Amino acid sequence: MEITAGLVKELRERTGAGMMECKKALTENNGDIDVAAEWLRKQGLAKADKKASRVAAEGRVVAAQDGGKAVLVEINSETDFVAKDENFLKFADEVAKTALNSGANDIETLKSAKTSYGPTVEEARAWLVSKVGENVQVRRVVRIDSANNVAAYVHGGRIGVLVELKGGDADLARGIAMHVAAMNPPHNKASDVPADFIAKEKEIELAKMSEKDKAKPAEILEKIIGGKIAKIVNENTLYGQPYVLNTDQTVEAAVKAAGGDVIGFQRLVVGEGIEKVVEDYAAEVAKAMQV
Incomplete structure (x- = not known):
């Protein structure tokens, strides 16, 4: 069968593969476009499998939102060059x-979801690997579906935040998301701080005190320790931190002044928790020259 330009x-429009790859696929499969498309997908998956063990700790966090429905997805590559x-x-x-559109709230569900142009996310990922020549992984997805104010904020493609705010308005929700991106509070409110964390901090603060202070009456000692713990709790909670958009007030004060309440937030940072491989290129070149 003649392989026409049309x-x-x-085939290129259907699969996203390069012109030469499409021509080869059609030639190998007697011009049958359906078989050729399947052949291309299998080729892409084979290439992706070979690269799957390579560390991918760069990449981007991306967001999508429609009203109170919002998602963040972390997608990793091996290098920042490919991430751009x-x-x-x-x-x-x-x-x-x-x-966002599929309702996926875990990676396996997302991988099997169909993209707008046909292939599943996993099939599209395999194709991308064959194009860029690096391991690419869809690593994490988080979402919020709410009737409250929801903000999705991404800073520099590397830090993503979702915030759910009851009351207040969309601008405040976005401001809180920007704060979370900048300050990375471990907890939302004082009530969310684990009791064992507070107990450990009390133990540390007591150990740091002088013998003279330790000899003070129990009620005074408790007030001293209590003040120190309150400061630590504020530093470790969203509500206790000075608001980055107005450092004269805490986040709690800003939220309450707007009649709001932060229900919760989620924060993703590209590559967090992935052990990066440090390449010694000088040593690699020197070794190659000795061969």
């Missing part, structure tokens, strides 16, 4: 939209 173009590649960026945006 047939190649149709046009193909990677288009894939990342498509995955975020797919996560």
Whole structure:
């Protein structure tokens, strides 16, 4: 069967593969476009499998939102160079939209969800690997579905935050999301701080005190320790921190002044928790020259 330019173009539009790859696929499969598309997918998956064990700790956090429905997705690559590649960026945006529209709240569900142009997220990921030549992984997804004010904020493509705010308004919700991105509070409110954390901090503060202070009456000693613990709790909670958009007041004061209440937040940072491989390129070159 003659492999026409129109047939190649149709296969390219369907799969997103390069012109030469599409022509080869059609040639290998006697011009059958359906079989050729499947053949291309299998080739892409094979390439992706070979690279799957390589550490991917760079990448981007992307967001998608529709009213009170919002998602964050972390997508990793091996290098920051690929994380800025046009193909990677288009894939990342498509995955975020797919996560939002499919209702997926875990990675396995998201991987099997269909993208707007046909393939599943996993199939599209495999194709991206074959294009950019690096391991690419869809690592994490978090979402909020709420009737409250919801903000999705991404800073520099590397830090993403979702905030759910009851009351207040959309601008305040976004401001709180910006604060969480900048200050990374471990907890929302004082009531969310684990009791064992507070007990440990009391133990540490007591150990740091002088013998003279330790000899003070129990009620005074308790007030001293209590003040120190209150300061530590404030530093470790969203509500206790000075609001980055108005440091004259705490986040709690800003929220309450607007008649609001922060229900919760989620924060993703690219590559957190992944052990990066440090390459010694000088040693690698020197070794190669000795061969």
